[in-house]
Amino acid sequence: MAPRPTSPPDQTLERPPPAHRRRLLLGLLALLALIWFLYPSEVPEPRILHTVAPDPQVCPQETLNVAVIGAGSAGASAAYYLDKFRQPCHRLNITVYERNAYVGGRSTTVNVYDDPHQPVELGASIFVPVNHNLVNAAKRFHLPIKNRKRTSRRDDTEILGVWDGQDFVFTQSDANNQYWNIARLLWKYGISPIRTQTLVKKTVGSFLKMYDAPYFPFKSITETAFDLDLLGATAAPGQQFLKANGISEKFAHDIVQAATRVNYAQNLDQIHGLETVVCMAADGGMSIEGGNWQIFNNLIKDSGATLLLDTSVTIITKESGKYTVKATSPPVGSAQDTSSTESTYDTIILASPLQFSNITFTPPLSSPPPFIPYVSLFVTLFKSPYPLSPAAFNLDSSANMPTTILTTTPPNDIDANALPFNSISTLGTTSVPRNDSDSEPKENDFGCGTRDIEYLYKIFSPQPLSRSYIESLLKFDHTNEIDDSYKSAKPISWIYEKRWDSYPYLPPRTTFEDIRLSMADEEQGNDSLWYTSGIESFISTMETSSLMGMNVARLIIDEWLEMEP
Numbered sequence: 001m002a003p004r005p006t007s008p009p010d011q012t013l014e015r016p017p018p019a020h021r022r023r024l025l026l027g028l029l030a031l032l033a034l035i036w037f038l039y040p041s042e043v044p045e046p047r048i049l050h051t052v053a054p055d056p057q058v059c060p061q062e063t064l065n066v067a068v069i070g071a072g073s074a075g076a077s078a079a080y081y082l083d084k085f086r087q088p089c090h091r092l093n094i095t096v097y098e099r100n101a102y103v104g105g106r107s108t109t110v111n112v113y114d115d116p117h118q119p120v121e122l123g124a125s126i127f128v129p130v131n132h133n134l135v136n137a138a139k140r141f142h143l144p145i146k147n148r149k150r151t152s153r154r155d156d157t158e159i160l161g162v163w164d165g166q167d168f169v170f171t172q173s174d175a176n177n178q179y180w181n182i183a184r185l186l187w188k189y190g191i192s193p194i195r196t197q198t199l200v201k202k203t204v205g206s207f208l209k210m211y212d213a214p215y216f217p218f219k220s221i222t223e224t225a226f227d228l229d230l231l232g233a234t235a236a237p238g239q240q241f242l243k244a245n246g247i248s249e250k251f252a253h254d255i256v257q258a259a260t261r262v263n264y265a266q267n268l269d270q271i272h273g274l275e276t277v278v279c280m281a282a283d284g285g286m287s288i289e290g291g292n293w294q295i296f297n298n299l300i301k302d303s304g305a306t307l308l309l310d311t312s313v314t315i316i317t318k319e320s321g322k323y324t325v326k327a328t329s330p331p332v333g334s335a336q337d338t339s340s341t342e343s344t345y346d347t348i349i350l351a352s353p354l355q356f357s358n359i360t361f362t363p364p365l366s367s368p369p370p371f372i373p374y375v376s377l378f379v380t381l382f383k384s385p386y387p388l389s390p391a392a393f394n395l396d397s398s399a400n401m402p403t404t405i406l407t408t409t410p411p412n413d414i415d416a417n418a419l420p421f422n423s424i425s426t427l428g429t430t431s432v433p434r435n436d437s438d439s440e441p442k443e444n445d446f447g448c449g450t451r452d453i454e455y456l457y458k459i460f461s462p463q464p465l466s467r468s469y470i471e472s473l474l475k476f477d478h479t480n481e482i483d484d485s486y487k488s489a490k491p492i493s494w495i496y497e498k499r500w501d502s503y504p505y506l507p508p509r510t511t512f513e514d515i516r517l518s519m520a521d522e523e524q525g526n527d528s529l530w531y532t533s534g535i536e537s538f539i540s541t542m543e544t545s546s547l548m549g550m551n552v553a554r555l556i557i558d559e560w561l562e563m564e565p
Contacts, residue, residue: 063091064560067325067345068305069313069359071098072105073124073542074532075351076296077133077549079303085557094305095343097327099312103300104293105352107542110496112383112430112456119291120381120427120456122498124542126285127292130204131543132211133550134295135286141298144289161402162258163393165410165419169254171402192251196280199245203277206230207539210547217554221512221538233274234538235510241273256280258406262423264503264540265375265462267409272508278539292542311341316348316529317362318519323348323529347528349552350517354533356501363520369513372537374501380459382470382495387455388426389475401475420469422460429453454493464497503540512538515552530556 066082068075079094086092102108104123112118127134138145162170170188172181185193206228209215218224225231233241238260242252257268259279264271288294300307311329318324323345328338350357354369390399403426407419430453459465471491513534518527535548 063093064347065093065345066095066347066349066556067313067323067343068094068096068349068351069357070105070351070532071096071100071103071296071300071307071309072352073107073296073545074535074549075105075349076103076299077546078349078351078532078553079305079549080137080299081550081553082556083303083305085554087561090560094303095345096300096305096307097311097313097325098307098309101310102293103297103307103309104291105296106500106502107292107296109291109293110381110498112381112496113494118430120458121287121291122379122381122496123500123502124292126282126287127542128282128286129284130208130281131541131546132208133546134292134543137295137299138288141295141302143294143298145286146289147284147286157400158404159400159402160404160406161393162254162406162408163419164408167394168402169408170258173400189248189251189255192246192248193255195246196242196251196256199242199247200277200280203230203233203274204281210551217551217558219515219555221515221534222510225512225538230274231510233277234272235508236273237269237508238271238273238276239268241276242268253408257408261408262406262460264506265377265422265460266506271506275506275539278541313357313359315360315362318527322346347530347556349530349532349549349556351532351549353501353536354531361519366518366520367514368517369531369534372504374504376462377500377502378461378464379498379500380461380465380470380495381457381497382459383430383454383456383493384474384491385454385493386474386476386491388424388457388473391475392473420461420463420465422462424473425458427456427458429455464499467492467495470495504536506537506540509537515548515555528556 068079075096075098079096082092082094107124108122109119110122112120129135137143157173159171159173161168172184182193207230209228210218210224215224215227222231225234236244238256239249239252242256243249247256252268256276256279259282260266260268260271260276263279263282264275268276308327308329311327313325313327315326316323317326324342325345325348326340326342328340330338350359353372353374355371388401388403388405390397390401393401393405395401405424407422410418459470474491476491513531515531515534516527517529517531519529530552532545532548532552535544538544
């Protein structure tokens with residue numbers, strides 16, 4: 001046998017050194033990421049059905065009187081779309097009852113230092129481009145939109161970190177090139193980020209079909225979810241659903257679970273797969289300057305509805321096919337006594353969770369929605385002249401401190417509930433006004449000294465946080481980058497805390513609450529009593545509540561048209 005030929009010594013192929021191979025692989029991954037993110041698969045755009053085709057032959061003789069209970073996303077959307085879906089000749093009276101003194105439900109703001117020029121979101125903070133109802137409404141009413149980017153450091157650099165109670169398992173800075181960040185992500189987690197993107201696009205694409213015929217309007221969330229092949233996602237916990245779709249446990253733990261914890265205060269073994277995927281569809285986050293509540297306020301105004309704030313519905317009685325709504329409200333000029341009113345309606349839309357409504361139904365509901373546990377979430381807003389402390393997170397004092405800190409479960413099977421917070425966000429820095437004659441820091445209403453620049457922080461936590469704990473998160477051992485005048489300032493100059501029943505716990509399930517409720521004297525489905533909050537166990541967002549309000553409005557109008565001779 002002839003000997004195997006060999007290459008001459010000067011032509012021997014040498015294996016590239018490890019560092020060079022690593023650079024080549026990073027370059028390849030960056031190229032793949034560039035192609036993937038520049039040329040994403042298309043998500044279908046829903047054809048929002050704003051109106052019913054005018055029919056001059058359909059002009060009912062009677063006026064339809066509708067009561068909407070709740071002025072949040074669902075209630076405001078129901079009122080708006082009732083007006084938009086009706087025939088031009090329809091006579092429609094809409095009354096919106098809201099027990100709070102404001103519109104927006106869980107979307108509301110608080111003013112820093114009680115200054116109306118400094119509103120901060122206290123509840124639902126952002127929406128995204130695929131939230132078509134909210135985006136379309138913001139454009140329709142010419143509301144100023146701001147993107148999610150915040151100016152939170154003096155060099156305007158934002159750093160995201162995921163903290164497991166001991167270390168940052170992931171960090172990313174917007175000071176780096178976008179594609180370098182993508183390459184780093186792929187280097188650490190392989191193709192799991194791409195598989196996650198694919199899953200998100202597929203799932204969101206299926207969900208968006210709920211806006212359009214033949215699925216819209218839908219009479220059952222459960223049946224529609226089955227038709228759209230989404231029950232497989234709701235039936236499995238997020239951890240299992242991600243694994244079944246080829247997403248690594250490390251990426252799920254470090255990145256996806258950080259998203260479920262900040263958005264829903266639930267870990268991957270507690271939350272169903274559909275809501276898990278929704279958490280990852282947060283690209284392009286935006287909000288309305290001055291507060292997202294303005295969307296819902298404009299929806300109600302545009303509908304022509306009568307809005308009754310500070311008014312609680314206490315009793316709904318049905319007799320002879322009509323509903324009598326008894327409500328109480330504080331009379332003008334009195335903060336103690338209440339006055340009662342009674343009004344009659346043809347249709348009722350309950351646009352808030354039944355379990356929190358404290359409404360008595362006479363006769364009682366024949367099959368009331370089951371009690372759904374809601375997450376008790378504490379939101380703490382505070383201002384301080386001090387940045388976050390690297391030492392509080394086991395970092396060197398010279399380290400670049402993340403400005404947004406998400407959390408994931410601790411290592412070594414430590415109690416998942418041991419972390420005192422779900423997230424910390426640096427919302428921005430603001431100047432503190434002072435008079436030219438001021439040589440010393442001013443005292444605000446909280447008795448705390450303030451300085452020219454202050455940081456505004458927002459913390460989500462499962463329990464209230466003590467002031468001493470919050471102060472422990474702040475950097476007191478300042479470097480030369482911090483002006484010496486900060487040393488005399490108190491650590492917290494303003495603080496505000498709010499407890500929310502923020503969203504339901506979202507364990508795996510395959511059935512969802514009925515859209516239509518029935519009282520004891522009617523067969524199921526014959527009542528004109530509609531319920532929007534069943535959508536929250538499916539997907540709990542401002543947008544899905546708006547979708548449900550729109551859906552109920554269309555069902556009501558369609559039924560009204562069918563009843564006409």
